[in-house]
Amino acid sequence: MTETVEDGPQHVKARVEMVRGMDQGGVVLPTRLAEAFLNTPRHPFVPAFYRREAEKFVPQHSTDGDLSRWLSQVYADDSLITEVDGVHAEDAGASPVEGVPTSSSTAPSLMADMLDALDVRPGTRILEVGTGTGYNAALLCDLAGAENVTTVDYSERLTRTAQARLGALGLHPVVHHGDGAQGVPTRAPFDRIIATCSVRRIPTSWFDHLAPDGIMVAPIKGALAGGMLARLKRRPDGTAGGHILHTPAAFMPLLSGKQQLCPVPEPTGGMSRSSELSGSVLDDWTFSFFAELHLNATTLREYHRETDGPHVTTLFDLRDGSCTRVTDQPEAPAVRVHVSGPRDLWAPIEKAHNHWLSLNRPRREWFTITTTPDVQTVTYTDPSGRPHHWAL
Numbered sequence: 001m002t003e004t005v006e007d008g009p010q011h012v013k014a015r016v017e018m019v020r021g022m023d024q025g026g027v028v029l030p031t032r033l034a035e036a037f038l039n040t041p042r043h044p045f046v047p048a049f050y051r052r053e054a055e056k057f058v059p060q061h062s063t064d065g066d067l068s069r070w071l072s073q074v075y076a077d078d079s080l081i082t083e084v085d086g087v088h089a090e091d092a093g094a095s096p097v098e099g100v101p102t103s104s105s106t107a108p109s110l111m112a113d114m115l116d117a118l119d120v121r122p123g124t125r126i127l128e129v130g131t132g133t134g135y136n137a138a139l140l141c142d143l144a145g146a147e148n149v150t151t152v153d154y155s156e157r158l159t160r161t162a163q164a165r166l167g168a169l170g171l172h173p174v175v176h177h178g179d180g181a182q183g184v185p186t187r188a189p190f191d192r193i194i195a196t197c198s199v200r201r202i203p204t205s206w207f208d209h210l211a212p213d214g215i216m217v218a219p220i221k222g223a224l225a226g227g228m229l230a231r232l233k234r235r236p237d238g239t240a241g242g243h244i245l246h247t248p249a250a251f252m253p254l255l256s257g258k259q260q261l262c263p264v265p266e267p268t269g270g271m272s273r274s275s276e277l278s279g280s281v282l283d284d285w286t287f288s289f290f291a292e293l294h295l296n297a298t299t300l301r302e303y304h305r306e307t308d309g310p311h312v313t314t315l316f317d318l319r320d321g322s323c324t325r326v327t328d329q330p331e332a333p334a335v336r337v338h339v340s341g342p343r344d345l346w347a348p349i350e351k352a353h354n355h356w357l358s359l360n361r362p363r364r365e366w367f368t369i370t371t372t373p374d375v376q377t378v379t380y381t382d383p384s385g386r387p388h389h390w391a392l
């Protein structure tokens with residue numbers, strides 16, 4: 001596939017406006033990062049994407065309307081969904097589709113926060129897990145030099161397209177089709193590893209492939225809304241330590257092996273009780289990352305709110321089949337909890353919420369993270385000097 005890139009004054013203006021916008025709100029982009037975003041066009045990587053409309057995703061193509069309207073969407077500081085259930089927007093017709101997004105171009109300001117934390121210099125050897133459109137890989141090429149960049153994606157359709165689009169800009173990093181959970185051993189070691197899909201625990205191979213003093217930025221997310229971004233530095237003894245970034249991030253999950261999206265069932269039988277805590281507390285990203293630390297990694301969540309209806313959240317643990325549904329009610333008791341299976345999955349969240357309040361709602365960036373070959377631990381040390389630990 002040979003692609004040509006049109007990058008006229010309108011495209012450049014849209015790009016400058018985007019970078020100017022990312023610079024507002026008290027956050028100033030480091031000069032080198034601003035240059036990278038100014039140098040790197042986004043539009044060649046997203047000739048089509050989906051616009052979300054309620055439960056549906058509507059394909060938008062660059063050829064659909066006038067250029068300025070299209071550019072205003074491409075150069076907004078928003079994520080652009082490019083694939084739903086494995087169907088790329090470029091392969092979709094005009095009709096809306098339903099499903100789960102499986103690839104996107106991340107919101108530029110979130111990319112900037114992650115690249116800033118990654119601390120990329122010219123010559124730094126980098127692995128990106130989650131090539132997607134290739135736009136972030138292009139930024140990495142600008143920052144480190146294309147010959148130092150390796151990027152991997154699970155989808156052959158995506159790596160093939162990204163490689164062609166990078167090539168059209170004169171960028172030739174190694175674009176690898178494979179399971180990023182395994183890293184890319186043939187190119188290791190890396191001075192930096194950045195993941196743009198989320199994991200519940202950081203795969204061991206990423207530590208194995210990270211050079212001593214190397215830095216990793218990885219989204220950690222389970223079933224709940226607000227994922228966290230971990231920044232870790234590898235120590236000479238093979239362990240790693242670092243902190244959680246202030247930016248919440250809800251990246252799509254790293255899919256590995258036979259793991260597939262599994263539906264959450266209805267709770268059947270069991271018992272019912274009341275609660276003081278609505279399931280909507282899990283929609284609050286400031287609490288949900290803390291709540292996640294109290295759930296098994298095998299827990300799934302489904303939630304919905306009917307029009308003018310109650311908030312309903314269901315937790316299901318694949319490991320033992322426990323299923324708990326939490327429903328808001330218009331009359332007392334305000335919250336009804338239906339528990340089926342061996343364990344009440346709402347009880348640890350109620351406990352976690354009380355603990356979080358007693359700790360005065362600590363911010364995510366006050367938490368640290370350490371890893372050994374066997375254990376990954378998140379820690380908050382309260383103002384009295386007492387550490388609180390959670391295993392991932």
Ligand SMILES: C[S@@+](CC[C@H](N)C(=O)[O-])C[C@H]1O[C@@H](n2cnc3c(N)ncnc32)[C@H](O)[C@@H]1O
Nearest residue numbers: 103130131132133136153154180196197254255
């Ligand atoms: C948010 S998108 C990545 C965005 C990308 N960095 C960009 O600039 O467009 C997440 C990507 O992770 C990929 N992914 C999911 N599981 C993966 C795996 N096991 N290995 C590599 N990539 C994976 C998806 O195919 C998807 O393209």
